[in-house]
Amino acid sequence: xxxxxxxxxxxxxxxxxxxxxxxxxxxxxxxxxxxxxxxxxxxxxxxxxxxxxxxxxxxxxxxxxxxxxxxxxxxxxxxxxxxxxxxxxxxxxxxxxxxxxxxxxxxxxxxxxxxxxxxxxxxxxxxxxxxxxxxxxxxxxxxxxxxxxxxxxxxxxxxxxxxxxxxxxxxxxxxxxxxxxxxxxxxxxxxxxxxxxxxxxxxxxxxxxxxxxxxxxxxxxxxxxxxxxxxxxxxxxxxxxxxxxxxxxxxxxxxxxxxxxxxxxxxxxxxxxxxxxxxxxxxxxxxxxxxxxxxxxxxxxxxxxxxxxxxxxxxxxxxxxxxxxxxxxxxxxxxxxxxxxxxxxxxxxxxxxxxxxxxxxxxxxxxxxxxxxxxxxxxxxxxxxxxxxxx
Numbered sequence: 001x002x003x004x005x006x007x008x009x010x011x012x013x014x015x016x017x018x019x020x021x022x023x024x025x026x027x028x029x030x031x032x033x034x035x036x037x038x039x040x041x042x043x044x045x046x047x048x049x050x051x052x053x054x055x056x057x058x059x060x061x062x063x064x065x066x067x068x069x070x071x072x073x074x075x076x077x078x079x080x081x082x083x084x085x086x087x088x089x090x091x092x093x094x095x096x097x098x099x100x101x102x103x104x105x106x107x108x109x110x111x112x113x114x115x116x117x118x119x120x121x122x123x124x125x126x127x128x129x130x131x132x133x134x135x136x137x138x139x140x141x142x143x144x145x146x147x148x149x150x151x152x153x154x155x156x157x158x159x160x161x162x163x164x165x166x167x168x169x170x171x172x173x174x175x176x177x178x179x180x181x182x183x184x185x186x187x188x189x190x191x192x193x194x195x196x197x198x199x200x201x202x203x204x205x206x207x208x209x210x211x212x213x214x215x216x217x218x219x220x221x222x223x224x225x226x227x228x229x230x231x232x233x234x235x236x237x238x239x240x241x242x243x244x245x246x247x248x249x250x251x252x253x254x255x256x257x258x259x260x261x262x263x264x265x266x267x268x269x270x271x272x273x274x275x276x277x278x279x280x281x282x283x284x285x286x287x288x289x290x291x292x293x294x295x296x297x298x299x300x301x302x303x304x305x306x307x308x309x310x311x312x313x314x315x316x317x318x319x320x321x322x323x324x325x326x327x328x329x330x331x332x333x334x335x336x337x338x339x340x341x342x343x344x345x346x347x348x349x350x351x352x353x354x355x356x357x358x359x360x361x362x363x364x365x366x367x368x369x370x371x372x373x374x375x376x377x378x379x380x381x382x383x384x385x386x387x388x389x390x391x
Contacts, residue, residue, distance in 0.1 A: 003232035007215050010228060014048075014218055018101055021046045027167050030103040030123065033217050033306055034111050034286075035134065038158060038183055038297065041221030043169045047107070048100045052214050054085035057262040058367040060097045067368050079335040081367035083119040097360040105129050105166045107159070113305040113339045132162045136302055137265050142312050144302040152298045180297060183221040184290050189229040190216050191288035196236055197279040198324050202250060203236050206278030207268040210259050218335035245303040251388045254320055255281040256347075257340060259334030262369035263377065270378060274385045278330075280320040307340050314344065314350045322353055327388045328358040330381075335363065335371040358387035 001009070029042060029047040040047055057063055063081070066088030071077050089096060108120040108131060117133065124131040134155045139148070160171045168379045189310055197206050212232065219225045253271075255278045260267060271278060286305050291297040305313065320326070329351060331342050349360050362380045365371035 003212075003235050004314075006228045006231065007212055010215055010219060010224055013097065015100065016061075018046055019099065022101060027104040027202055028101045029105045029107050029163075030110060030120075031107040032109050032116055032120070034301065035107045035109040035221045036156065036159070036301060037217075038176065038179050039163070040107070040154075041173075041179045041183070043163060044168070045163060045167060045169065049218055050083045050086045052217055053098065053100050054082040054089075054367045055214075055259070055261040056098050057085055057089065057096055058369065059264060061262075062096050063367050063369055066092065066096075067370070077368075080113070080119065080370075081365050083115065084336070084384045085367045086119070087122075089305070102127065103129060105163070106131040107163070107211075108132065109134045109136060109301070111192070111301055111304050115257055115336075115338070118214055125354055130162065130166055132159050132166075134159050136307060137370050138307055138309075139302055139312075140309055142309060142385055144299050147300065149295050152302070156298065179221040179228075180282060180291075180294070182226055184292075184297075185289040186216065186226050186229060187288045188221045189226065189233055190291065191285070193229065193233050194234065194280070194285060194288065195323070196233075197277070202277055203239060205268065206255075206281070207271065209278075209281065209284040210264060213287055214286050220287070220289070221361075248321070251327045251385065252279045252325055253274045253277070254279070254317070254324065254326045254329045255283070255332070256329055257344070258315070258334050258337055258363035258366040260332050260334070260372055261367055263364060263372050263374065266374060267377070270381055276345055276380055276381075276385065279324040279326060282316060282320065285316075285320070293358055307350070308344060310343060310350075314347060314354075317347065318354055321351070321357075326355075326357065327391065328360070328384060330384060331359065331361040333361050333363050333385075335365045336368065337366055357391065358384060360384040360387070383388050 018028055023064045026046050029045055030050050031047045033049055051254055057066060063085050066085040067081065069088035069091045073091055074274045075084060096351045106120050106124055106129060108117055110117055120131055164171055170307065194209060196203055214227055253276050283306050291300045331348065333344060333345055352359060360380050360383065362377050363371060363373065
C-alpha cells in the first residue's frame with residue numbers, strides 16, 4: 001500500500017469511528033485544529049475537527065449551500081467561513097457527502113482566533129453541552145516568557161480534568177509522555193517532508209502537502225501516523241511514487257495564507273500549467289510542531305501563525321524564503337479570515353524591503369467559493385509568472 005493510500009485509509013477510519021461512536025456508547029467531541037492534540041490522544045477521545053470537515057465540504061463543492069443556510073439563519077457573510085459552513089451544515093440535517101455526528105462536548109483553543117471561540121460558544125449554548133477552553137493569547141513579544149507558560153500550564157491541567165469528568169476516561173501520565181514523543185516525531189518528519197522542496201531537483205508538487213495535512217491535524221500523536229509519514233518520506237526520497245520533471249524553468253513560490261479549499265484543485269493545475277511549484281507555505285508548516293519537554297510543548301503552541309507578533313511572523317516568512325530559495329510570493333487574501341489576512345499588507349511591505357522578488361495577491365476564501373474568481377486568479381497568476389520571468 002502506498003503512503004498516500006495509507007493516509008487516506010487512516011482518515012477514513014478516523015471519520016468511521018466518529019460516525020459509529022454513539023452506537024457503541026462513546027461520546028464525540030468537536031475540537032479546534034490547534035487544541036493540544038496530546039490530550040486527545042492520551043485519553044483516546046473520539047473527536048472530529050469541524051475546520052477539516054468544512055474544508056472537505058468546500059473541496060467537494062458543498063460550501064455554498066451550507067453558507068447560504070447559515071446566512072438565512074442570520075449569520076453574517078463576513079464571519080469565518082469554516083464556522084459558516086459548519087453552522088449551515090448542522091441546519092441542513094447534515095445532508096453532505098461526508099457526515100459527522102453532532103458533538104457531546106467541545107474542546108477549544110484560542111491560538112487561532114477569537115472568532116473561533118465565539119463559534120464554539122454558540123455550539124455550546126445551542127446543544128447545551130460543555131466547552132473546554134485553553135486560552136493562548138496573542139503574544140505581543142517575540143518570545144514566550146515563563147509567565148505565559150505558567151498561565152497556559154494551569155489551563156492545560158484543567159483541560160485534562162474536565163474531559164475526564166465528561167467522558168469517564170482517565171488521563172494516564174505515562175501514556176502522555178509516550179504520546180508527546182510520538183507527536184514531536186510526527187512534527188519532525190512532517191517538517192522533513194516539507195524541507196525536501198528545498199532541493200534543486202523537485203521531487204513532488206508542494207500542493208500535495210494540503211492533501212496530507214489533515215492526518216497531521218487529526219492524529220498527530222498516533223504511531224500509525226508516524227509510520228505513514230515515514231513511509232511517505234521514504235517514497236519521495238526514493239522517487240518510487242513521486243516525481244516532478246520539467247524541461248523548462250520551474251518557478252519556486254512561497255504560498256502565503258490559508259489554503260483556498262474550494263479552488264484547491266484548480267490552483268494546483270494552474271501552478272502546473274504555469275510551471276510553478278509551491279515550495280513553502282506557513283499554513284502547512286504550522287502543524288510541524290516539535291518540542292523536547294512539557295513546557296517546550298506549551299511554548300510551541302504559542303508560536304502558531306496567528307498567535308505571534310508581526311516581527312516573528314515576518315521572520316518566519318524570511319526563513320522560508322531563504323531556505324527554499326523562492327522566486328516569488330503568492331498571497332491568498334482570504335475574505336473571512338480577518339486575523340490572517342489583516343496583517344498581509346504590512347507583511348507584504350516588509351518582505352518587499354527584504355527580498356527583491358515579485359509578490360502578488362489574489363482574492364479568495366478558505367471555505368466559501370463565492371469569494372474566489374477563477375478569471376481574476378488566472379490573470380494574477382499569469383502576471384505573477386511574467387514578473388518572475390523578468391527577474
